[in-house]
Amino acid sequence: MHTLFRISKVTILIQTFMKILVCISSVPDTTSKISFEENDTKFNKTGIQYIIGPYDDYALARAVELKETHAATVTVLNVGLADSEPQIRKALAIGADDAVRIDAEPTDSFFVANEIANYAKDKSFDLILMGRETTDYNSGVVHGMVGEMLGMPSFSPVMELNIDGTAVKLSKEIEGGKEKLETSLPCVMGCQEPIAEWKIPNMRGIMGARTKPLQVIAPSTGSLTAIEKYELPPAKGACKMISAEDAGSLIALLQTEAKVL
Amino acid sequence: MSVLIYTELADGQYKKSSIEAINYGSKVAAQLGISSIVLAIGAASEADLAKAGNFGSTKVLHAADANLVAENIMAYSKVLIETAKSQNASVVVSAKSALADAVMARAAGALQAGLVGNVVELPDTTSGFKVKRSIFSGKAFAFTNITSDVKFLAIKKNVLALEEGTASAPVEKISVDTANLTESSKVTETIKATGTLSLPEADLVVSGGRGMKGPEHWQPLLDLAEALGAATACSKPVSDLDWRPHHEHVGQTGVKVSPNLYIACGISGAIQHLAGVNSSKVIVVINKDPEAPFFKAADYGIVGDVFDVLPKLTAAVKAM
Numbered sequence: 333m334h335t336l337f338r339i340s341k342v343t344i345l346i347q348t349f350m351k352i353l354v355c356i357s358s359v360p361d362t363t364s365k366i367s368f369e370e371n372d373t374k375f376n377k378t379g380i381q382y383i384i385g386p387y388d389d390y391a392l393a394r395a396v397e398l399k400e401t402h403a404a405t406v407t408v409l410n411v412g413l414a415d416s417e418p419q420i421r422k423a424l425a426i427g428a429d430d431a432v433r434i435d436a437e438p439t440d441s442f443f444v445a446n447e448i449a450n451y452a453k454d455k456s457f458d459l460i461l462m463g464r465e466t467t468d469y470n471s472g473v474v475h476g477m478v479g480e481m482l483g484m485p486s487f488s489p490v491m492e493l494n495i496d497g498t499a500v501k502l503s504k505e506i507e508g509g510k511e512k513l514e515t516s517l518p519c520v521m522g523c524q525e526p527i528a529e530w531k532i533p534n535m536r537g538i539m540g541a542r543t544k545p546l547q548v549i550a551p552s553t554g555s556l557t558a559i560e561k562y563e564l565p566p567a568k569g570a571c572k573m574i575s576a577e578d579a580g581s582l583i584a585l586l587q588t589e590a591k592v593l
Numbered sequence: 594m595s596v597l598i599y600t601e602l603a604d605g606q607y608k609k610s611s612i613e614a615i616n617y618g619s620k621v622a623a624q625l626g627i628s629s630i631v632l633a634i635g636a637a638s639e640a641d642l643a644k645a646g647n648f649g650s651t652k653v654l655h656a657a658d659a660n661l662v663a664e665n666i667m668a669y670s671k672v673l674i675e676t677a678k679s680q681n682a683s684v685v686v687s688a689k690s691a692l693a694d695a696v697m698a699r700a701a702g703a704l705q706a707g708l709v710g711n712v713v714e715l716p717d718t719t720s721g722f723k724v725k726r727s728i729f730s731g732k733a734f735a736f737t738n739i740t741s742d743v744k745f746l747a748i749k750k751n752v753l754a755l756e757e758g759t760a761s762a763p764v765e766k767i768s769v770d771t772a773n774l775t776e777s778s779k780v781t782e783t784i785k786a787t788g789t790l791s792l793p794e795a796d797l798v799v800s801g802g803r804g805m806k807g808p809e810h811w812q813p814l815l816d817l818a819e820a821l822g823a824a825t826a827c828s829k830p831v832s833d834l835d836w837r838p839h840h841e842h843v844g845q846t847g848v849k850v851s852p853n854l855y856i857a858c859g860i861s862g863a864i865q866h867l868a869g870v871n872s873s874k875v876i877v878v879i880n881k882d883p884e885a886p887f888f889k890a891a892d893y894g895i896v897g898d899v900f901d902v903l904p905k906l907t908a909a910v911k912a913m
């Protein structure tokens with residue numbers, strides 16, 4: 333927390349500024365047809381529409397909301413190649429103040445986390461918001477790794493987040509229910525709905541985003557895992573249809589044919 | 594050196610997914626010729642914990658300090674980190690769950706370990722350490738080589754047949770100081786549905802979509818689930834409309850399940866829904882619209898009204 337003493341004509345305002353970092357992934361749209369090329373060693377990007385990770389969009393929306401109620405700045409960070417800049421610009425149009433892109437292909441969770449932590453370590457962010465997981469590799473771990481690397485508590489999947497001074501109240505999903513917690517800034521979170529409603533950029537936001545700063549920096553570390561080959565699952569066999577009148581016979585098939593009961 | 598298996602307990606017993614992780618980790622240990630050690634956190638009896646031996650482990654380390662009762666990510670990860678160090682673990686295995694992801698992530702961060710999730714097969718350790726994992730919510734697989742000294746794997750549910758023996762494993766109490774960690778993030782309230790089956794753990798799931806018409810019409814679905822001993826789930830609009838609780842919603846933005854049987858009632862089968870259920874072994878779809886996209890992903894289909902079909906299925910299960 334940075335406490336600024338601002339002297340105006342009549343009063344002395346003590347204002348607390350909150351520095352928020354939102355980490356976004358750039359991922360294929362959820363309806364994309366997945367295929368590979370170069371002998372199944374590379375993801376085929378042809379015709380793929382990229383989007384801000386759906387969960388990351390919730391994190392971004394909550395960060396922008398916090399700006400409305402708290403004095404806060406929002407920096408958006410992506411580890412990715414130049415082709416993720418449209419998604420970064422979109423985040424700026426939604427309301428982030430500035431952006432950072434770490435120029436590398438993000439295929440390894442530890443690498444991504446390490447890059448985020450290295451960037452953030454001397455910038456005293458109060459809050460680091462991420463999505464619960466990326467929708468390409470579905471790992472759900474970068475927030476925890478960053479928390480550990482920066483010595484901050486981490487929470488996921490967070491569904492409610494409220495901040496009062498340095499006191500933080502949150503609720504996170506647990507199996508079969510939810511848990512309410514109290515912690516303090518700084519901390520790291522992986523977010524999911526209904527933490528906020530997705531925001532759509534308006535015209536003013538889109539215009540403004542063009543001139544907001546986007547810094548590109550080179551990666552400083554390496555990956556601990558490497559993808560060597562991809563594979564598609566075998567095609568699904570035909571669906572066996574059972575008439576509604578005779579619906580009960582399905583149960584016998586599940587027992588004797590599919591052997592799942 | 595050892596394979597360390599991080600497990601989760603529910604009501605004093607290993608969760609089913611943790612048993613699968615024990616089995617998986619023990620096979621990796623055998624492959625590498627090193628020992629298979631289980632870490633269990635929370636309250637459980639020694640006899641119950643010793644069952645890890647049935648699934649191939651040679652030792653159980655039990656951390657049950659009084660402050661380890663609530664699911665505290667910081668405290669649990671500290672225990673895992675310290676144990677991985679003391680046991681000289683070269684591989685750390687867990688089942689995938691929201692809590693395990695959070696705990697494993699911190700530990701992998703601390704131990705400079707490559708972490709791969711959604712693993713679906715035993716690793717290939719003939720050259721390097723290669724694992725097959727599911728990516729794009731089940732739409733593809735990636736073969737990934739882990740090059741760090743310590744390797745972290747999170748296993749997808751229901752991918753390996755369980756092998757059960759009769760050995761039991763000695764249980765050793767361990768203690769790791771976590772008091773200040775539980776203090777810095779306090780659980781103030783836990784709201785948990787009681788008496789219902791855990792959805793991510795379930796072998797059988799009955800799920801309802803907007804075709805169920807409203808929360809007041811859920812009884813036929815609940816009846817079938819009860820007769821089968823299945824967990825209940827729903828589509829996203831159903832939980833958005835508050836017909837069912839959020840933790841029941843499956844799909845891209847919800848819980849991902851891989852049960853033996855998934856029965857979809859009045860769900861259209863949007864791609865985002867399929868992303869959460871397409872690794873199920875067998876999928877049954879009940880929909881009044883023969884053109885519903887879900888039929889393309891199904892093994893068995895019934896074109897009909899759910900309110901007519903569900904009672905017939907329940908009756909057939911009861912007659913089983």
Ligand SMILES: Cc1cc2nc3c(=O)[nH]c(=O)nc-3n(C[C@H](O)[C@H](O)[C@H](O)COP(=O)(O)OP(=O)(O)OC[C@H]3O[C@@H](n4cnc5c(N)ncnc54)[C@H](O)[C@@H]3O)c2cc1C
Nearest residue numbers: 802803804828829844845846859860861863865866881899
């Ligand atoms: C980024 C993103 C993420 C999303 N994530 C998820 C997710 O995680 N999970 C999810 O489920 N959705 C998700 N969605 C929403 C998804 O696209 C669909 O809108 C949703 O799955 C549709 O739910 P439904 O099948 O219950 O409803 P509908 O699409 O309205 O389908 C209802 C079905 O019921 C049938 N029906 C109606 N009456 C009867 C009857 N009496 N008997 C039998 N059948 C009947 C109809 O024929 C129809 O097929 C997401 C969308 C986006 C954009």
Ligand SMILES: Nc1ncnc2c1ncn2[C@@H]1O[C@H](COP(=O)(O)O)[C@@H](O)[C@H]1O
Nearest residue numbers: 355411438462463465466471472473474
């Ligand atoms: N390449 C990336 N750049 C920035 N943030 C990322 C990147 N990959 C993952 N994240 C963040 O980390 C969260 C968890 O990702 P993961 O552990 O990869 O499932 C995502 O929801 C993002 O908020």
